[in-house]
Amino acid sequence: MSNAFKEAAEAGMPLLRVRGLTKMYHLGEDxxxxxxxxxxxxEGELVSIIGQSGSGKSTLLNILxxxxxxxxxxxxxxxxxxxxxNSDDLAAVRNQxxxxxxxxxxxxxxxxxxxxxxxxxxYDHLRKHPDMRAAAVAALERTGxxxxxxxxxxxxxxxxxxxxxxxxxxxxxxSLLMADEPTGNLDSNxxxxxxxxxxxxxxxxxxxxxxxxxxxxxxxxxxxxxxxDGLVIGDTKIEHPGVAA
Amino acid sequence: xxxxLLLKTAIQSIRLNWLRTLLTLLGIVIGVGSVIAMTAxxxxxxxxxxxxxxxxxSNLLIxxxxxxxxxxxxxxxxxxxxxxxxxxxxxxxxxxxxxxxxSGLTPIVNATGQLIWGASNYSSSxxxxxxxxxxxxxxEIDTGVxxxxxxxxxxxxxxxxxxxxxxxxxxxxxxxxxxxxIGRIPFTVIGTLKExxxxxxxxxxxxxxxxxxxxxxxxxxxxxxxxxxxxxxxxESMTPLQEQLTLQLRTAHRLADSAEDDFTVRNQAEMISLVxxxxxxxxxxxxxxxxxxxxxxxxxxxxMMLVAxxxxxxxxxxxxAVGARGSDILLQFLAESVLICIMGGLLGLLFGVGGAYxxxxxxxxxxxxxxxxxxxxxxxxxxxxxxxxxxxxxxASKLDPIEALRYS
Numbered sequence: 001m002s003n004a005f006k007e008a009a010e011a012g013m014p015l016l017r018v019r020g021l022t023k024m025y026h027l028g029e030d031x032x033x034x035x036x037x038x039x040x041x042x043e044g045e046l047v048s049i050i051g052q053s054g055s056g057k058s059t060l061l062n063i064l065x066x067x068x069x070x071x072x073x074x075x076x077x078x079x080x081x082x083x084x085x086n087s088d089d090l091a092a093v094r095n096q097x098x099x100x101x102x103x104x105x106x107x108x109x110x111x112x113x114x115x116x117x118x119x120x121x122x123y124d125h126l127r128k129h130p131d132m133r134a135a136a137v138a139a140l141e142r143t144g145x146x147x148x149x150x151x152x153x154x155x156x157x158x159x160x161x162x163x164x165x166x167x168x169x170x171x172x173x174x175s176l177l178m179a180d181e182p183t184g185n186l187d188s189n190x191x192x193x194x195x196x197x198x199x200x201x202x203x204x205x206x207x208x209x210x211x212x213x214x215x216x217x218x219x220x221x222x223x224x225x226x227x228x229d230g231l232v233i234g235d236t237k238i239e240h241p242g243v244a245a
Numbered sequence: 246x247x248x249x250l251l252l253k254t255a256i257q258s259i260r261l262n263w264l265r266t267l268l269t270l271l272g273i274v275i276g277v278g279s280v281i282a283m284t285a286x287x288x289x290x291x292x293x294x295x296x297x298x299x300x301x302x303s304n305l306l307i308x309x310x311x312x313x314x315x316x317x318x319x320x321x322x323x324x325x326x327x328x329x330x331x332x333x334x335x336x337x338x339x340x341x342x343x344x345x346x347x348s349g350l351t352p353i354v355n356a357t358g359q360l361i362w363g364a365s366n367y368s369s370s371x372x373x374x375x376x377x378x379x380x381x382x383x384x385e386i387d388t389g390v391x392x393x394x395x396x397x398x399x400x401x402x403x404x405x406x407x408x409x410x411x412x413x414x415x416x417x418x419x420x421x422x423x424x425x426x427i428g429r430i431p432f433t434v435i436g437t438l439k440e441x442x443x444x445x446x447x448x449x450x451x452x453x454x455x456x457x458x459x460x461x462x463x464x465x466x467x468x469x470x471x472x473x474x475x476x477x478x479x480x481e482s483m484t485p486l487q488e489q490l491t492l493q494l495r496t497a498h499r500l501a502d503s504a505e506d507d508f509t510v511r512n513q514a515e516m517i518s519l520v521x522x523x524x525x526x527x528x529x530x531x532x533x534x535x536x537x538x539x540x541x542x543x544x545x546x547x548x549m550m551l552v553a554x555x556x557x558x559x560x561x562x563x564x565x566a567v568g569a570r571g572s573d574i575l576l577q578f579l580a581e582s583v584l585i586c587i588m589g590g591l592l593g594l595l596f597g598v599g600g601a602y603x604x605x606x607x608x609x610x611x612x613x614x615x616x617x618x619x620x621x622x623x624x625x626x627x628x629x630x631x632x633x634x635x636x637x638x639x640x641a642s643k644l645d646p647i648e649a650l651r652y653s
Contacts, residue, residue, distance in 0.1 A: 067566060067646045088570050095568020106563045106650065110261050120567040122250045168567065 013076055015175060015207055016041040016064070021073035023059050023230075033059040035230040036073070041209065043175070046202040048210045048218040051227035058180075060227060061211045065100060065178055066090045078175045095123050099169030101179035105161045107153040107168075113140060114149040117168045124172060139167040143197060159190035166197065170206070177201065177208045183217060195220050255581040258553070269549040270589040272542025273626050277593025279535035280622040281614070282600035287528025288618075289611035294520050298513060300441060300449065301382060304480055305513040306487055308332065308473040308494070311506065331507040333468045334461065336497055337375075340473065343493050346482045349377040352470040354460040360414050360453065361426040367414040369407075371427055371453045373460020373470075381476045389421040389436030397456040402463065405436040409451035427453065430463045480514065487512055532618075536625070542589065543629035550582050550637035561641050562649025575642040582634025583627055590626030594619055 016039065023034040033056045041047055051057035062068035063075065066082060075082040078097045085093070094100070107116045117136040121129045129135060140146055143163040153161050162182060169177055179198065183191035195217065202208045210221060218224045219238065226234035259266050310331040337352045344350070354373030359366055372378075376394055379385065392403045404425065411420055420434045432455065441449040461468060475490065477483045487510055494508055554561070561574055569577075597619075604610040 062647050065566070088572075091565070091568050091570040091573075094566060100566050102566075102650070106559065106566075108560055108563065110257060119564070122247070122254075123564070123568040123570070123573055125570070172568075 013079055014040045015043045015045075015078060016209075017074075017076045018064070019074045021060075021063065021075060022071045023056075023063060023068075024071045033230055034063070034070070037227075037230070037232055039225060039232065039235075041176075041207065043207055044202075044205060046199065046208045046210075046222045047225060048212055048221040048223070049225045049227060050212055050215065050218040052213055055227045056230040057211055057213075057227045059230075061178070061180055064209075065098060065180075066093050091123070092126060095120055096126065096172050097175050099166075099172070099174035099177045101162070101165050101169050101177065101182050103181035103184040105153070105158075105165045105185070107161055107164055109153050112150045112152055113145060113156070113164045113167075116153070116164055117171050119168060120172050135171055136167070139171040140164070142170060142201070143167045157190070158186050159193060162186065162190075162194055163197070166194075166201075170201070175207060177206055179208065179210045181212055181214075182210060183212075183214075191217075251576055251580045252584070254577055255584045258557075258581055259585065262553070265549060266585055269542075269545045270585055270592065272545040273539065273586050273589025273629065274542075274593040274596055276535065276539025276542045276629075277590045277622045277626050278596035278600060279538055280532055280625075281594060281597025281618055282604070282612075283531035283535045284528050284618045285597070285601040285612040285614045286604065286610055287524060287531045288613040288615055289605075291521055291524035291528065292613045293611045294524060295517050298517050298520065301513065303383065303513070304477040304483055305381070306475040306477060306483065306490065307511045307513070308475065308490065309509050309511070310469075310471065311508055331498065332470050332473060334457075334470060335468070336494060337457075337470060337473055339497050340475070340490060340493060344475065344486065344490060346478055346486050346489075347475045348478045349380040349476040351375040351378040351381045351474050352457050353472040353474060354457045354465055354469075355471040356427075356460050356464040358427040358453075358464060360410065362414050362420075362423060365414055365416065367410065369410050369413075369451050369453050371404075371455060371460065371464065373457035373464065374454050375457055377476075378454060378474075381474050384441060385439045387437040387439040388419065389434070391436055392454075392456050397458055400459045400462050401456060402430060402432045402459055403435045403455065404432040405438060405454040406434055407438045407450040407452045408440045409448055410453060411437060413451075427455070427464065483512055483514055539622075539625060539629060542626075543586075543633040546582055546585060546630065547633035547637060549585075550578060550634055551640070553581070554578065554637050554641040557641075558644065558649045558652040561644050562646045562652065565644070565646040566650065571642040574644075575638045578638035578641050579631065579634050582638070583630035586626045586630030586634075587623070590623035593626065594623055597622075 018037055018039050021034055021037040022032065025031045025033055037060060049057055049060065059068070063070050064077075066077075070083055073083070077093065080089075080093060080097070082090070082093065108119070111119070114133065114136050117139050118132045121132045121135060137146070137149060140149060143166050145160060145163050145167065148156065148160060151160075153164070156164070166182075177198075182198070183194050186194060198208050198210065199220070210217060212218060222238055224234070224236050224238060225232060226236075334352065337350070341350055351374045356371045356373060357368065358371045359368050376391065376397055379391055386405070387408075389405070391405055392401060396403055404427070406414075406420055411417065414420075414425070415423065420437060423434045425432050425434060438450065438452075438454070455464070457470070475486070477486045491506065491510055495506065498507055500507065564574060598614060601612040601614055605612045
């Protein structure tokens with residue numbers, strides 16, 4: 001572990017800060033997917049990042065999720081200077097600071113709900129988890145699946161699967177929950193339930209970031225960051241977020 | 246990831262594809278099994294030969310004559326009675342007086358003869374030996390007595406017979422006190438030898454012992470002896486004894502310094518080590534051939550693991566996304582291949598031991614299982630798991646999580 005990870009959060013720094021973030025791909029010719037993005041996200045926020053496909057939002061998500069490295073610019077998350085970290089430290093950030101939620105859930109089909117939720121705990125090299133099972137049960141109870149502990153993903157509905165995935169993201173008590181089109185594979189009723197779950201988690205103090213292309217979902221958050229052509233083109237506070245319909 | 250969790254994850258993955266795993270495992274099972282069975286066969290062969298040499302008696306030096314000069318070592322039992330020997334009874338008497346550290350010495354006067362008892366006859370090897378014979382060759386009298394010093398001096402026509410002779414000539418009857426003829430000379434049987442079993446170079450029970458003096462006077466008709474067997478006091482004194490005896494014999498034979506020995510001294514310890522060496526090579530060869538199948542099994546493991554990594558690309562991506570390090574992924578796949586190989590190794594151990602048992606009990610092949618070989622071959626199987634699992638595991642650990650999660 002480098003010192004970068006152990007350092008306490010820098011004073012006055014928001015939970016997430018990016019400055020001048022760029023990303024270039026070599027696709028025959030140089031292609032700039034991100035062309036200088038600045039974002040601050042504070043603790044307790046419920047933010048949506050909205051953009052059409054090709055806007056650079058996926059690239060931004062991959063970098064913010066510590067799965068990819070930027071070409072240029074700086075990224076701080078929970079006080080850690082992310083773009084200066086080595087890959088083991090990045091793994092620790094993904095494990096302990098971030099909670100990832102995917103559009104297609106990405107549950108391991110051969111594991112039960114409980115085992116799926118326990119998965120991140122096994123990769124925590126820094127903290128001891130004397131009772132992984134209890135932690136996983138608590139996370140599943142928070143997402144309303146306390147009675148489905150031993151079901152396998154194939155025995156559950158899409159909404160239930162996404163709740164398992166959310167419990168898995170919550171189990172390590174992350175500072176930031178990052179959801180990539182979390183309702184994209186769900187019918188509208190279930191999508192509403194999941195959105196309400198995010199709101200509930202946010203009310204309980206978890207910072208939530210939802211990446212989406214759907215303005216209706218963005219309208220349910222407290223703040224909407226709009227991305228187009230690799231740039232942030234709008235950052236609006238939503239005073240009275242709509243109740244998910 | 247804790248080791249327990251690693252093991253649990255590996256078992257989960259193996260159970261998911263148990264048939265495929267079982268088939269791949271078979272290569273390792275056959276490899277380890279054949280290494281164990283083959284080396285057991287090789288070791289068993291060695292044990293048999295060494296036991297036969299040892300059965301001749303311990304700490305033996307065998308002097309035989311170089312009656313004809315041939316390249317290499319002369320044949321096992323000394324020269325036949327027909328050829329002229331360079332060793333004579335004077336050498337025997339001389340050595341008996343001069344050798345200080347021998348605990349026994351017997352000449353062997355070979356006289357193959359037709360044995361006749363009543364109406365039956367049988368051809369056996371008749372050895373003219375001294376009273377010391379029993380001590381030198383570690384033999385014991387079964388019934389009756391060995392001939393005495395006096396009988397030896399008086400060239401008494403007495404004989405001691407082995408068990409095979411009892412069966413063949415006397416049809417199992419008690420031979421002690423019976424009159425037989427060896428050739429034309431009548432002998433009285435005064436004792437029988439305890440069974441010694443099949444020995445190095447033939448049946449140790451198919452023989453008749455007579456005093457060497459009698460053998461020379463009545464059977465061979467000359468002063469030559471075909472071999473002299475000398476027993477050293479202990480293992481350590483064998484080499485000095487061998488040197489001393491060579492020197493003495495050279496003096497006795499008046500050999501010039503430049504002349505080669507006209508006799509050969511063989512040291513039983515050397516013979517054992519020589520035989521052991523050659524059977525070791527044999528065992529190694531068998532083991533190596535079997536080891537190749539273990540390697541082939543390893544290639545099968547690698548193949549399967551590469552398929553497993555591809556199949557589980559998405560899983561790997563997810564694991565990385567929730568915080569697995571590259572080393573976690575590497576260890577996970579390595580644990581899986583090592584576990585498969587150890588399982589194969591243990592199954593192979595079972596098959597190898599079972600195979601050796603079947604060979605021993607149903608095909609009368611002497612086998613000797615060695616704990617070392619078992620440990621080494623199962624250990625080698627685990628090593629194969631590491632060696633052939635490393636590349637697939639490395640590939641898995643280097644997957645790009647973004648690509649991996651998108652994989653379908």
